[in-house]
Amino acid sequence: MPEIKITPLGAGQDVGRSCILVSIGGKNIMLDCGMHMGYSDDRRFPDFSYITQNGRLTEFLDCVIISHFHLDHCGALPYMSEMVGYDGPIYMTHPTKAICPILLEDFRKITVDKKGETNFFTSQMIKDCMKKVVPLNLHQTVQVDDELEIKAYYAGHVLGAAMVQIKVGSESVVYTGDYNMTPDRHLGAAWIDKCRPDILISESTYATTIRDSKRCRERDFLKKVHETVERGGKVLIPVFALGRAQELCILLETFWERMNLKAPIYFSTGLTEKANHYYKLFITWTNQKIRKTFVQRNMFEFKHIKAFDRSYADNPGPMVVFATPGMLHAGQSLQIFKKWAGNEKNMLIMPGYCVQGTIGHKVLNGQKKLEMEGRTTLEVKLQVEYMSFSAHADAKGIMQLIRMAEPRNVLLVHGEGKKMEFLKDKIEQEFSLNCFMPANGETATVTTNPSVPVDISLNLLKREAALGGPLPDPKKPRTMHGTLIMKDNSLRLVSPEQALKELDLTEHQLRFTCRVQLQDPHGDTDTLSRVYTHLKSILKGYTIQHLPDSTVMVESIVIKVSSSSEDPNAKVLLLSWSYQDEDLGSFLSTLLRKGLPHGLC
């Protein structure tokens, strides 16, 4: 039985360092190659020694696919390809290919330049790694080799995020990456066709959440920001440079315009302008509304949002600052947080998910005293608000995607174990599907049951279709008969007659003749009529003919009557049939041996 094996090296019952190995139809594919934000030791990268203890990965992997540019999905890529060693193709969409190296370089700078780590990938390695990237277009069927094909679907989530279908023969796997089933202010909703994969690997960040409507959340967000600004407070919104940031910027920009507000809005990193430029050039990846109006007004040209300078943090008066990174684990957002944390007038709005171990995660859990580097403690007095703007599908969305794709099995990754369990139960109940949730390093195996493709001769198929009437009738299945010829790896189904002809064989006729004696005090012709009537009453649905040359034909079985010369009442019925009618012939001879019933006329 063919099997599909799936092993997460990261993101198994966890969020972070997504990296999932899939083995299907003899092909090995790595899905995503991310890093973990919560660790700064070896655990931040997936454990590639699982694939091989020594040496390069090239010969063990047929391809690597990156779903989107978030570092927990691509952060380990240069490490994997340049330091561990992989030279095969790496697939990602155009926007991902454009943005991914910038984020990697940012990540490298923070790690190496600021934290002073050595033995980390270099700028050159990022460049070399990106040379191995093959860009993917949406819905394009990419033939990795003769057997393996992949296809990308729109996933929402961030610019360029994709879900991928991996197909070998009739077996297939769909990996969602991170996705969003509701359109937002700048991106559309994820979509996939009814592709019925053998297994759907879905993220499950919000496995237990069912979020209220987006509009409420937006109103809530604007209200909180507005109130804080009105009372002279400062609002810090930690974000990642690309993604949520753009959505919230659009939101605030339109609000500021409508309310005619004057408080400054800043965006903290130099990346912003560049980031917005990417959005302009990849406008085809945004939502319908933005695409339609971009010629008149490009939504990514902001009037109210200006670049932030470090010194502004100490300015008096209200302000709103978007700062990176999003989980408060390093960089500018952390610096500003430290400055503003002590004032209860200020507000921290966390618009996205924070992994365990980050300051963001601690603050969200209500920790009021934080231990910082250098044994200082930081008191948190400012208001903390969590608003889930991160564009992951919630439980409802995940169920919706399952309904869309109709998989045979589901496998959950990229979520917390406990929450996954809840969702797993729900999926198993609602869809009666197997649902897996392997931990890192654990393998989930599904057996597939592929059907066998065969070439059927059109003659046979048409003949069969004609016999079945103009429309197929599901209640009356018809059996068709054919001969399967197996030759040089080809399988052809033809009619038996054609098979004989093609294989240059002559037919061998096997016939049976059987004489049945019976007592019937009538003339020969009458006896034959009585046989005819008798058979007619028993064999419903058969062609029975009484022919003028004193024979009765049942299908192709011939029955004749003669009487013995001594006793005119002793009749001999002669039955003759070919092997093709064996069942019927055998039945008839047994039946007639029992004699004719009396009531016949």
Add this chain to the structure above:
Amino acid sequence: MKLYCLSGHPTLPCNVLKFKCTTIMLDCGLDMTSALHFLPLPLVHSPRLSKLPGWVSKDGAINLEKELKECAGRVFVDSLPEFCLPEKELLDLSTIDVILISNYHCMMALPYITEHTGFTGTVYATEPTLQIGRLLMEELVNFMERVPKAQSATCWKNKEIQRLLPGPLKEVVDVWAWKRCYSIQEVNSALSKVQLVGYSQKVELFGAVLVTPLSSGYSLGSSNWIIQSHYEKVAYVSGSSLLTTHPQPMDQSSLKNSDVLILTGLTQIPTANPDGMLGEFCSNLAMTIRAGGNVLVPCYSSGVIYDLLECLYQFIDSANLGTTPFYFISPVANSSLEFSQIFAEWLCQNKQSKVYLPEPPFPHAELIQTNKLKHYPSIHGDFSNEFRQPCVVFTGHPSLRFGDVVHFMELWGKSSLNTIIFTEPDFSYLDALAPYQPLAMKCVYCPIDTRLNFHQVSKLLKEVQPLHVVCPEQYTQPPVSQAHRSDLMLELQPPPMPYRRCAVLGLPFRRRYERIQLLPELAKSLVPSEIKPGVSVATVSAVLHSKDNKHVLQPAPKPVVVPPSKKRKRVVEEPPELLAPKPLLSGVVPLEPFLATLTKHGITEVKVEDTADGHILHLQAEDTLIQLEEDGTHIVCDNNEPLRIVLRDLVLRFLQKL
């Protein structure tokens, strides 16, 4: 399989392919050369055009002075221009399932087909094709609607009258297929039927046919199409280019091994080299500007203009044209320039990589930023205030019959300082200029047609090796004007099948097989036996399920066991199901081994009698005869059913079942 040819224009094709159970329209081109027979539509009142004399036949018998005007020795129709539609009578167009569009120039007749024929299907096109196609249609509608002309001329189309008109009006054919432009509502409705596709996307039609667009290298989002089933493959090659311009390069390898290749959209100017023309374009432009004249470039709002602007971007400084204003005037100029920058996925490698920086892929962004290139929706409004001469104006329509270009012809035509440079190959420049004669302005003809030439196409065909080629009849003979140039035609073995407007071709196809899936349970139950070395057979008895043109074989259902009912006394008489005839048999039953087998089964008293064709075996104890022959076995056995069954199975051991 049949091909219905609805357009005779080789570069604006419209064909319908019937393949398996689907009806597929390939492109929907609108032949606009008919517009050349009409008077230009001026944007502002033109005393010259309004004073033209009407046409009356020499003997005065026919007076069409309202409909036809004489201008510079030719007769023109004075009404809104009309275009030649694809043939609508050849087949019922409401039966069309899908329309495949190959590039934005080949979809201009779409509203006529989707809105007025009962069409209920889907149109497939790439995103750039849809967006730019929409711009071109909107522009066309705008050109027509901003100079309303109530009059519609029809009298001249009367066969009896047309026959008496002077040439070239006299010779035009299919005049009754000429129709006025559609409305913007019709455009919107037609385009709402478009379903977007990406290159190499496999689109399944009704489960029976797979269609796939492939990059054709001609324009943004332009595609060739593969139409295939598991066993048959048709390649549809429309406007394609092997030159390195802005679009993604042509995908040639996927065209390989097709049964039929339909070839349309070759270059219309096979004798001109596009690179040379580009050079000539630049030098003529610079010469005119230096002499203080203006340059008029009649062009479409998308396509070659991007390459012209890019060429000028590199040329401007070296030619000292840094202060010369370049104007691009079209109702869709801004949209066209903006759209060109957002289709990175559809561009050639080196433009694609610019987006990663991130920089706009086309340098015209910089021309606009530095104010060297300005774009306006029309000559009215801002343009009239900001307009400086000498300048270069890009504007449509290339037929010179409508659009802002008409105004510049009237404005600049009288001065020999000015130059008009023709770059679009779709219209004969002499015909285009006819209603403006006599003309003082210089004319330069630099047609840039990047589509395949005959040399490239024969190389391509050698590479991809289709079994048969179908093409417009124009490609099977040299052009009329260059009858000696046998290199300007397709020479193939077997010769291409030519088509013309209204032709119906039977394509040389024989379908023999169809794909069917054996369910795994059925596949497992099969018992293959080797008949010859390397050839095995197995008999298959199974239930056929056909749904959405997909066929599946399932194991035959197990006979339902009827629980013996108490009421019925005789249970035996259930006749066998009609469903299961036995397989055919093949082979020979050899005498000696057969006798040995009989002995093994306790049948020893066998008398063998030789006959002409074989042997008769008399089983004396059982009073049974077996007749063994080369091609048959006959068992005559009375009153002993168990014996008969034993004998049957013994015979079957020696035979192969099919």
